[in-house]
Amino acid sequence: MTTLRPENLYHVGIIVEDFESELKRLTELFGYEWCDELVADTNVRIHTADGPVEKTITNRFTYSVNEPRLEIIRPIPGTVWTPSNSGAHHLGYWSDDVVADSAALVALGMPLEVEGVGPDGLPYWTYHRGTQGPRVELVSSAIKPGLEGYWAAGAAR
Template sequence: MNIVAPTARQIWHAGFIVDELEPAMDELSAALGVKWADLHTVKRTLEGPGGAAWELDTRVVFSLDLPLSIELIEPSPGTPNVRRGDSAFHHLGYWADDLMAEERRLADLGLPCVAFLADQTETALRRILITQGPYDVLLEATSTLTSRPGLEHFYPNGGSR
């Protein structure tokens, strides 16, 4: 039996749920020296399997430092964007070209879709795919085909898509 190892995914961020962005940014800047992109307000519908939908109303910010960005997210009660247990750690984000194929691949491994966010400009594309990962950690596949203004330098190959 030949077992084919999967291609390694390029992890580009680690997401944390924090009560308030500004104090968390200050604390991490003091401890690690990281710099931050502009804060973004997210008011979007997060979709899930079986027609589930959640209204996100939150703020997020990414550190600008390479090779791994820190994403801070204020919780959005009643959605998947809340703390998972006592830890602020929420998900690992990685790049993928085809989120529909990635969803099928992960489902075959027993890692089901939790939620996804459609691209605002290209309705046939998903912007992110959130799946249940091992060890109760969420995995967030980020499409290389959709734009993330201000975060271009994190894209594979230095932002050239």
């Protein structure tokens, strides 16, 4: 059984074609404020029918300073990072054990789609996709202090 609980949900990820306009729209509609955009080269392992494929991608995204947090992401054509018809691309959950929680989601019918691979070769985040609803992202709670610092810096601007 997965250890994920509602209180572990910390963000909703949304992929948008027009990044700046969407940030402005969400600010005007709901009063969201934004952290600086992050650009991160990430080694990922993409799970395909033919097996895993490793590559490096460049993610560009920001989080809202306000809670509930939104993560607004620029698309990456030819990957899972494309806009969703429903708007919500994924629900992001903290995980104290990404490997075990990932295995639990797979056992519950949510196949592993892609994972961010750390220097130790282990995943520190994963995406899982079932037959319905948005993806579930597991994020190692070990990186929580770094993200909290990022959010605090955005709030201080």
